[in-house]
Structure formats: C-alpha cells, structure tokens
Amino acid sequence: MQRTLVIIKPDGVQRALVGKILARFEERGLKIVAMKLAQVDRDLAEKHYAVHQGKFFYEGLVNYISASPVVVMVLEGHEAIGVVRAMVGATRPWEAAAGTIRGDYALMGLRNLIHASDSPETAANEIALWFTTDQIHPYAREMDRWVNE
Numbered sequence: 001m002q003r004t005l006v007i008i009k010p011d012g013v014q015r016a017l018v019g020k021i022l023a024r025f026e027e028r029g030l031k032i033v034a035m036k037l038a039q040v041d042r043d044l045a046e047k048h049y050a051v052h053q054g055k056f057f058y059e060g061l062v063n064y065i066s067a068s069p070v071v072v073m074v075l076e077g078h079e080a081i082g083v084v085r086a087m088v089g090a091t092r093p094w095e096a097a098a099g100t101i102r103g104d105y106a107l108m109g110l111r112n113l114i115h116a117s118d119s120p121e122t123a124a125n126e127i128a129l130w131f132t133t134d135q136i137h138p139y140a141r142e143m144d145r146w147v148n149e
C-alpha cells in the first residue's frame with residue numbers, strides 16, 4: 001500500500017467541487033486516512049512548493065495556494081501515488097485528458113484544482129509537512145477485501 005498527499009486547491013473549494021473530487025477517489029477504492037480544511041500561510045506554502053523556488057511562476061503559486069482555504073488529505077491504496085496522479089491529469093488543464101479531474105473540471109490558466117504527490121519521496125515529505133503522525137488514522141474497511149483481493 002502507498003500513501004499520497006492530495007490538496008484540493010482554493011479554486012476547487014471555491015467552486016464547490018470538494019464532494020465530487022472526493023467521490024472519485026472513494027469510488028476508485030482509495031481510502032482517506034487523514035483530512036482537514038486548512039488556510040495555508042506563507043511559510044507552509046513556501047515549504048510545500050520549495051522545489052519551484054526561483055521559477056517565474058513561484059510567487060503567483062504561493063499566492064494561489066494561500067488565497068482561500070484548501071482541503072488536504074492523505075489517500076492510501078495500491079500504487080496510490082501513480083493512480084492519483086493519473087486521475088488528476090496533466091498540469092495544464094487544456095491538455096488534461098477527459099476523464100481526469102483537471103480534464104473534466106478545469107480549462108485554462110494554471111488554476112488546476114488539485115495537487116498530488118509525484119513520487120514516493122515527495123509523498124513522504126509532503127505527508128510529514130501537512131500532518132503529524134497522530135493526525136493519520138489507519139483503519140480497516142469492510143469493502144477493502146473486495147477492492148484489494
């Protein structure tokens with residue numbers, strides 16, 4: 001089982017897409033093991049996007065993620081990191097395939113609704129940045145054996 005960090009960005013929350021996005025992950029069989037609504041401050045935004053520091057869009061990106069509350073979660077499941085990235089779609093919404101979250105709900109600009117970890121190393125770092133260990137709750141679901149066996 002892998003864990004990955006997902007953020008429904010301010011545009012996703014403002015556009016009232018939280019329920020629809022969550023439903024996709026639940027229906028796929030992924031398990032929510034941590035989740036919260038958070039107003040991101042500059043310090044956290046800078047840490048989360050440290051890899052993009054120095055790029056021309058960095059300042060705009062930090063302002064975007066901290067503009068309004070986000071919903072952040074840890075999802076658990078088989079190959080969760082790659083599976084969730086595939087469900088999220090390409091970075092540029094107009095290039096994102098139909099059937100992906102970005103491809104179904106976003107169109108232009110770089111307001112692309114959602115963030116998801118892109119590798120096991122990134123996932124571990126991002127989960128530790130956003131959640132303490134005691135905020136992550138593993139649990140068994142009756143349906144797990146139907147999803148995973």
Ligand SMILES: Nc1ncnc2c1ncn2[C@@H]1O[C@H](COP(=O)(O)OP(=O)(O)O)[C@@H](O)[C@H]1O
Pocket residue numbers: 057061090091110111112114115116118
């Ligand atoms: N050229 C760009 N101009 C403006 N914003 C960008 C650009 N490239 C990326 N971004 C923003 O930075 C975020 C992080 O970029 P990146 O890690 O490359 O994409 P992804 O979110 O698909 O992993 C993107 O989701 C997008 O919001």
Ligand SMILES: [Mg+2]
Pocket residue numbers: 116118
């Ligand atoms: Mg990225």
